[in-house]
Amino acid sequence: MSNMRSLSFDAIIIGGGGAGLRAALELAKSGKKTAVLSKVFPTRSHTVSAQGGITCAIASADPNDDWRWHMYDTVKGGDYIADQDAAEYMCSEGPKAVFELEHMGLPFSRFDNGRIYQRPFGGQSKDFGAGGQAARTCAAADRTGHALLHTLYQNNLKNNTTFLNEWYAVDLVKNANGDVVGCIAMDIETGEVVHVKSKATVLATGGSGRIYASTTNALINTGDGIGMALRAGFPMQDMEMWQFHPTGIYGAGTLVTEGCRGEGGYLVNKDGERFMERYAPNAKDLAGRDVVARSMVMEILEGRGCGENGDHVYLKLDHLGEEVLGKRLPGIVELSKTFAHVDPAKEPIPVVPTCHYMMGGVPTNVHGQAIMRGEDGKDQIVNGLFACGEAACVSVHGANRLGGNSLLDLVVFGRAAGMFIEGALNEGIDYLEASESDVESAMKRITRWNESEGGETVPELKRELQGIMQNSFGVFREEENMQKGVKQLAELRGRIANAHLPDKSNAFNTARVEALELDNLMEVAEATAIAALERKESRGAHSRYDYPDRDDVNWLKHSLYFPTEKKVGKRDVNFAPKTVDMFEPKVRTY
Amino acid sequence: MLQVSIYRYNPETDSAPYMQEFQVDTQGRDVMVLDVLHMMKEQDNGLAYRRSCREGVCGSDGMNMNGKNGLACITPLSEVVKNGKLTLRPLPGLPVIRDLVVDMGLFYQQYERIQPYLQNDEPAPAIERLQSPEDRDKLDGLYECILCACCSTSCPSFWWNPDKFVGPAGLLQSYRFLVDSRDTATQERLAELEDPFSVFRCRGIMNCVAVCPKGLNPTRAIGKIREMLLASGT
Numbered sequence: 049m050s051n052m053r054s055l056s057f058d059a060i061i062i063g064g065g066g067a068g069l070r071a072a073l074e075l076a077k078s079g080k081k082t083a084v085l086s087k088v089f090p091t092r093s094h095t096v097s098a099q100g101g102i103t104c105a106i107a108s109a110d111p112n113d114d115w116r117w118h119m120y121d122t123v124k125g126g127d128y129i130a131d132q133d134a135a136e137y138m139c140s141e142g143p144k145a146v147f148e149l150e151h152m153g154l155p156f157s158r159f160d161n162g163r164i165y166q167r168p169f170g171g172q173s174k175d176f177g178a179g180g181q182a183a184r185t186c187a188a189a190d191r192t193g194h195a196l197l198h199t200l201y202q203n204n205l206k207n208n209t210t211f212l213n214e215w216y217a218v219d220l221v222k223n224a225n226g227d228v229v230g231c232i233a234m235d236i237e238t239g240e241v242v243h244v245k246s247k248a249t250v251l252a253t254g255g256s257g258r259i260y261a262s263t264t265n266a267l268i269n270t271g272d273g274i275g276m277a278l279r280a281g282f283p284m285q286d287m288e289m290w291q292f293h294p295t296g297i298y299g300a301g302t303l304v305t306e307g308c309r310g311e312g313g314y315l316v317n318k319d320g321e322r323f324m325e326r327y328a329p330n331a332k333d334l335a336g337r338d339v340v341a342r343s344m345v346m347e348i349l350e351g352r353g354c355g356e357n358g359d360h361v362y363l364k365l366d367h368l369g370e371e372v373l374g375k376r377l378p379g380i381v382e383l384s385k386t387f388a389h390v391d392p393a394k395e396p397i398p399v400v401p402t403c404h405y406m407m408g409g410v411p412t413n414v415h416g417q418a419i420m421r422g423e424d425g426k427d428q429i430v431n432g433l434f435a436c437g438e439a440a441c442v443s444v445h446g447a448n449r450l451g452g453n454s455l456l457d458l459v460v461f462g463r464a465a466g467m468f469i470e471g472a473l474n475e476g477i478d479y480l481e482a483s484e485s486d487v488e489s490a491m492k493r494i495t496r497w498n499e500s501e502g503g504e505t506v507p508e509l510k511r512e513l514q515g516i517m518q519n520s521f522g523v524f525r526e527e528e529n530m531q532k533g534v535k536q537l538a539e540l541r542g543r544i545a546n547a548h549l550p551d552k553s554n555a556f557n558t559a560r561v562e563a564l565e566l567d568n569l570m571e572v573a574e575a576t577a578i579a580a581l582e583r584k585e586s587r588g589a590h591s592r593y594d595y596p597d598r599d600d601v602n603w604l605k606h607s608l609y610f611p612t613e614k615k616v617g618k619r620d621v622n623f624a625p626k627t628v629d630m631f632e633p634k635v636r637t638y
Numbered sequence: 639m640l641q642v643s644i645y646r647y648n649p650e651t652d653s654a655p656y657m658q659e660f661q662v663d664t665q666g667r668d669v670m671v672l673d674v675l676h677m678m679k680e681q682d683n684g685l686a687y688r689r690s691c692r693e694g695v696c697g698s699d700g701m702n703m704n705g706k707n708g709l710a711c712i713t714p715l716s717e718v719v720k721n722g723k724l725t726l727r728p729l730p731g732l733p734v735i736r737d738l739v740v741d742m743g744l745f746y747q748q749y750e751r752i753q754p755y756l757q758n759d760e761p762a763p764a765i766e767r768l769q770s771p772e773d774r775d776k777l778d779g780l781y782e783c784i785l786c787a788c789c790s791t792s793c794p795s796f797w798w799n800p801d802k803f804v805g806p807a808g809l810l811q812s813y814r815f816l817v818d819s820r821d822t823a824t825q826e827r828l829a830e831l832e833d834p835f836s837v838f839r840c841r842g843i844m845n846c847v848a849v850c851p852k853g854l855n856p857t858r859a860i861g862k863i864r865e866m867l868l869a870s871g872t
Contacts, residue, residue, distance in 0.1 A: 088688075089742070091785055092696040106765070143765075150766040153756025153820070155774065155781045162768030188781075194695055195781060202755035237735060268693045302693045383693060386712050506681050551684040556736040557650050559683045 052487070055081050057210075058473050060246035062217045062229065062273060064090030065439025065457035066098075067465075068191070068252030069200035071416075076207040078474055083210040083234055085217055085244065087268065090201045093606040095265040098193025100169060100307030102149075102459070103183035103452030108159065109183040110174065115139040116628055117174055118184060122453060125171040125336040126446020127405075127588035127598065129606060131287070131622035132365065135561075137414045138453075138460045140627070143424040145459045146186055154199040156188050167376070168310040169332045171638070181334060181382055183310075185452040190305050196455060208438050213439050215601040216561055217272060219490040220249065220280045220433070223480040225241065228280070228418075228432035230482065232490045236561060239554025241494065243487055247477040248434060248469045251277060251410060251418075252462065255438040256572040257563075260403035260522075261514040264296050264303040267387025272437040277313060277410050278575060278611040279493070282420050282430060283442040285606050285619065287572070288580035288590050289407035289451055293521050294340040296402025298360040298509060300387040303399060304380055306451040309333040311376050315344065315635040316396065321339070323361075328638040337636035338448040338589045341401035345523050348400075355398060362396035369393070374480035398506040401523055405454065406572075407445040407589065408579070408616050410435035411608070411619070416465030421608065421617070432479060434469065436461040443606065447588020447623075496545075499561050500623040503548035506563050513566075515538055517573055519578055522589025526593040530581045537574050544570050575609045582616035601632055640664055640719065642674060643757065645727040647734050648684065655724075655734065662805075665716065671703055671710040685736040688803030693702070693849060701738050702727040707849040708787040729791035731800065744800045745787045745807065752804060752812040752830070757823035773819035780814035780859060782850030782852050783807060789846035789856055795800050795839040801837035804845035809837060813859035816866060828863075828870050 059075050061068045064086030077080040095131025105115040119139040123130050150164065157165035164186045170335075171180040188195035204211075220234040221243065230245040256271025259265035278284060294315070295304040309315075312334045317323050326345040328335035344361050353359050365373060365380075370393045373381050374627065377392075386393045388473060409417040413429075416436045422428035437458045444457055544566060551559040585599035586592050605618040623630045640662045651797040664675050672689055679685045686700040687710075690784065694712035701710055703718045704725050718807040758767070761772035790805035791795045804812065812831065815821050833836050837860060 061765050088696075088698065089785075092688075092690040092698045094696075096696050096784075097691050097693065115782075147762075147764075147766050151762040152756075152816075153755075153818070154776045155818075156766070156769075158771045158773060158774045162770050164766050191695075196780070205750055206753075206755040266696065268690045279863050282756060379695075384715075386694065410660065454729070505683065523670075549683075553648060553650050556643075556686045556739045557684075558686050559679075573758065 053236060053240065055242055055247055056245040057081050058246070059248040059250065059469050060085055060244055061250040061252055062091070062252060063252035063437070063439070064088070064211070064230065065093035065252060065254050065437060065456060066200060067462040068250065069197070069204055070459045070462030071250055071436055071466040073200060073204050074208050074463055075470060076204060076209040078256070078470040080470060084204070085212040085215045087089055087214065087216045087272070089213050090211065091198055093194045093197060094269055094561040095197040097266060097303065098196070099190040099303060099305035100310065100456055101167065101187035101192045101454035102146060102451050102457055103169060103172070103450065104146045104194065104413040105139065105183045105184060106143045106146055106164060106186060111474055113182065113184060113205050115142065117176060117182065118142070120176045120631055121173055121633045122169050122444060122450055123446070124177070124636060125448055125450040127448055127636055128446065128604060129587065129621050131443050132625040134320055134414050134444045134632050136625035136628060137457060138444045139273060142456050145463055146317070149196060151458060152203045153198050154195050156186060165297060165530070167307055167346045168334060170306050170309070170331070170340065171336045171450045172334070181331070184212065185307070185310065187307065187401070189593045190307055193455065202385045202487065205338065216564065217276065218494050218564060221277050221482045221483045221487055221490045222280055223363055223486055224337055225480055227315045228430060229481045231481050232487070232494070233275070234494070234606050238558055247432065247473060247479070249329040249432055250416065250465055251433070251435040252437050253439045255406040256569065257403045257406070257571045259517045259576065260568050261518040262296065263300050263403040264293055264301055265312070266401070270565035271568045271572035272323070272565065273435065274409060277418070277433070278571040281612050282418060282433070283411065283611070284408060284575050284609045285411035286294045286408035286443060286447070286579070287575040287609050288583050288607060289447050289588060290403060290576065291337055291405040291407060291589050292401040293404035294337055294401055295363055295405070297383065297402045297578070298398035299414070301402050302383055302387050304399060307359035308365055308377060308380060311372060312368055313363055314361060316356045316364050317347045318358065319352060323347050323352070324325050336448055337451065339638055340522055342591060344401055345393070357413030360398045360400040361400045364396045365392040366394055366396070405436055405449055407441070407443070407447065409439050409441040412436070412440045412442055414461070414464055415468035416440065417459060417468070429593060435463050436465045442537070447590060476633065493567060494564065497549045497560065498552060500548045500601060503546045504543055505548055505550065506566050509540065509544055509547055510566055510569065513569055516540070517576070521577060523582060523594055524591050525579070532576065534577045537577055539571055541574065555573040568617035575611065578614055579609045579616050584596070604633060640674065640715065642678065643722045643723065643725045644678070646737055648736055660715035668714050668716045671713045671715065672699055674715070674724070675710060686736040695784060700729050700788045702730060709786060709788070709793045709846040709851045712851060717820060724809040728786055731791045731797040736754050742787060745790055745805070749785065749811060750806045752808050754811045754815065756815065756818060756821050758820055764866065765823035767820050769819055776817045777814060779854055780785045780810055780817070783810055783854060784852060785788070786851065791846040791847045794843060795841055799835055799839055804836050806860065808853035808865060810854060810859045815861050816863065825870065828867055831863065832867055837867065
């Protein structure tokens with residue numbers, strides 16, 4: 049190892065999406081030696097695909113809007129296992145973070161009075177649910193993620209952030225005390241493996257929708273940060289909670305924004321019936337995503353699905369007219385034509401619930417500090433490790449994320465992590481250096497692939513993993529099927545541990561990256577499966593046929609998955625916001 | 639069976655690039671070119687190309703398909719295949735790292751050169767800066783650029799002077815900030831562009847417009863910048 053090059057930074061941010069770039073911007077402005085390490089050029093990150101907007105009570109559409117109403121919606125949307133101190137922080141700090149984005153140049157759409165355009169999204173209300181539908185999602189047409197990500201990248205250029213673009217983080221490096229002191233990373237262009245030393249390591253690696261066969265997620269969403277943290281022995285929180293977005297394009301999986309329904313679109317079954325009126329009489333098509341996705345599956349299972357096989361429903365937009373579609377949903381018109389061969393101004397779009405978002409992740413506090421369980425059974429901060437964005441579980445989304453809250457999460461908690469790390473660096477951080485054997489243990493996995501001589505190859509194993517997750521851990525779940533899935537995954541893990549990387553070359557070897565990604569998919573899938581089997585209730589996105597009701601007596605808790613023992617524990621949900629009264633769990637209806 | 643001819647080059651093993659033939663069974667389906675690449679990569683693990691969103695918004699998989707630049711993920715075979723044949727090459731004019739992966743360094747440098755970020759020397763208000771819908775409309779057709787480089791690498795002027803001519807992608811973004819009612823650095827931005835190369839190397843060939851996968855029009859933006867340069871009297 050002694051001939052391996054090393055680089056040193058005050059802070060290294062792994063991942064160049066919205067959360068990573070927002071954290072980096074804060075640190076770059078502070079003058080700390082910071083680098084963003086991203087496996088793709090930053091504007092290729094998955095934030096770019098976010099469409100509908102960023103939900104925030106900036107009081108533009110409604111001058112009386114109140115962040116507390118947004119907080120209420122968020123806590124209710126999360127089926128009461130969102131941490132209320134975190135939801136409070138996100139919703140109250142949100143306006144500041146959104147105005148900052150506008151000042152940076154984000155090209156938000158506008159109302160006639162020149163303020164930022166806001167549209168209705170699912171699960172939004174005024175006056176704590178009593179005042180009807182709110183319009184709280186700030187939008188740049190239906191390309192808000194693109195506009196946000198490019199704006200953040202541009203402002204990082206302005207502030208001279210260091211970028212290690214097309215570098216792949218392989219594993220975390222821990223010192224003898226268990227503190228995280230950097231990572232092992234590979235420069236994809238040359239294949240060189242480098243020891244990156246850092247006083248603060250931020251996982252901003254996004255989601256992992258690619259554990260499912262059908263997902264709205266980019267091909268790069270392979271849970272790299274989650275995999276690294278699990279291999280380093282750190283626990284994951286609420287990994288059973290996966291959001292299935294109601295409107296993925298049938299067959300292709302590409303996302304059609306909830307903003308379509310916010311602008312007045314609605315779902316119909318094969319009889320042309322607007323079926324959401326039966327399932328959610330008040331909010332209808334703008335109920336929580338988990339509710340809408342389940343209703344769609346029920347329609348399909350009861351024989352009212354559309355198409356030859358009756359296996360999808362239709363999203364009707366034609367009544368909105370070409371002008372609204374062209375102005376507010378131009379990207380959707382493009383995507384529908386490309387992937388569904390349908391012009392939404394004339395025909396409905398065939399859609400089906402599709403894996404979209406990971407509510408779980410690295411448990412953190414509002415400063416982004418990673419949390420593990422100490423020997424006394426209490427929360428303990430992991431020195432040197434931070435997480436923000438989809439990779440983190442703060443938790444603001446609980447058991448089901450509201451539309452538009454993901455982009456807000458990214459900027460609020462990316463910013464918060466950056467600010468906290470700046471403060472910590474100012475106070476001085478001094479951890480023990482990693483020893484040669486510490487570094488070697490982080491090298492194990494890449495060495496294993498590099499020395500592999502035969503065995504199964506990556507694409508077939510990946511397909512199998514995605515099939516298991518799709519079949520056993522989808523919208524509806526039950527014990528026996530999940531047990532089968534857990535067993536299949538355990539067997540698959542053994543095969544992946546002996547899999548083969550045929551191409552050992554160094555220059556831009558994407559096969560090696562895909563092999564390393566497969567290990568991470570495996571970690572995420574297994575954490576998901578074991579946690580899902582353990583949570584014996586239905587809450588938010590986790591719906592079980594065999595336990596159809598919410599069980600607040602036993603499960604008003606986070607799940608905590610411990611990778612070493614492959615066991616699941618429980619962690620208390622925070623019910624102590626600082627400036628408002630807490631929201632009591634109630635029956636969740638829309 | 640689809641006959642695919644693809645540009646191959648691995649700097650570690652190949653002294654020169656070559657074209658390799660593949661037979662791909664698409665089972666008669668009209669899949670995207672990116673899907674065909676995935677099938678080929680299963681046949682040959684070593685094939686290198688970039689991809690991410692697979693829906694035409696991240697700009698990773700710009701490449702030359704049967705002679706025309708575009709994004710592999712939103713180009714169906716029916717749109718591009720001629721006589722059952724598909725020829726895939728890297729974006730022209732940039733150094734090749736491996737197979738379809740090009741070194742985008744020069745392209746990004748030209749993007750950075752135009753200072754692609756909002757500049758406003760007035761103190762920011764407590765809320766957002768106001769912008770009328772009409773002023774906001776001026777950004778449509780500009781901000782949507784995904785930096786895929788299909789335009790700049792189809793531009794003969796960029797091929798000749800990639801270090802001095804900003805190129806269509808960079809100039810489109812330059813105009814995006816020049817025309818933003820919230821940006822106050824208009825004169826400084828124009829001053830940076832007034833030389834014989836940065837803008838004026840554009841010969842109006844319009845390859846950029848023909849290939850842009852997002853339907854944007856860099857030539858029009860370049861024309862507007864020229865007008866602004868002339869109007870600023872320099």
